[in-house]
Amino acid sequence: MLVGDNIRLIRERKKITQEELANLLGVSRQAICMWEKNKREISLSFLTKISEVLEVPISRIIGGVNMVRKGQKKVVFQLKAPTATNVAVSGDFNNWDPKGLPLKKSRNGIWSVELSLQPGRYEYKFIVDGEWKADPDNKLTSPNPFGTENSVKEVK
Numbered sequence: 001m002l003v004g005d006n007i008r009l010i011r012e013r014k015k016i017t018q019e020e021l022a023n024l025l026g027v028s029r030q031a032i033c034m035w036e037k038n039k040r041e042i043s044l045s046f047l048t049k050i051s052e053v054l055e056v057p058i059s060r061i062i063g064g065v066n067m068v069r070k071g072q073k074k075v076v077f078q079l080k081a082p083t084a085t086n087v088a089v090s091g092d093f094n095n096w097d098p099k100g101l102p103l104k105k106s107r108n109g110i111w112s113v114e115l116s117l118q119p120g121r122y123e124y125k126f127i128v129d130g131e132w133k134a135d136p137d138n139k140l141t142s143p144n145p146f147g148t149e150n151s152v153k154e155v156k
Helices: 003-013 018-025 029-036 044-054 058-063
Strands: 073-080 087-091 110-117 120-128 131-133 141-143 149-155
Touching: 003 029, 003 044, 003 058, 018 029, 018 044, 044 058, 058 110, 073 120, 073 149
Parallel strands: none
Antiparallel strands: 073 110, 087 120, 120 131, 120 149, 141 149
16 A cells, blocks of 8 residues: 555545645645545655644555564564754665655654564664664664664564
8 A cells, every 4th residue: 555545534534625625734635645545745844744634653654554564573662762853863774865754743752653673683773863872772882884873672
């Protein structure tokens, strides 16, 4: 399933019309229609807004409504950063994408995202307001070629 299909399914399950979603996002109903038909790309900022309005993790929009595939495990990445304005996570699970996967901020200042990963060992870092940071709550690390350390998550 593509991102637009996932948005449509989630929107319909929440009984929100295209017009209502458009009003909440400050875009036209036609923009919603084009996104849902996968005829127009959606910027990361709008994906973030859509996840907030639909009250679902962005990974659910990107990965699908039933995002846990056979053999995969749900994995939560979280970081306490109450003063941050933008937090993402990147690692070998997304080819170290410099944009990362955005995390959603809770009222208590904890940012989180839930992903589905195959069992294995994954190295990752958070991107906090543009700066790469290891997970301060994870003691399991591995040196990287940049002279710093990556955090390590083992999925069993």
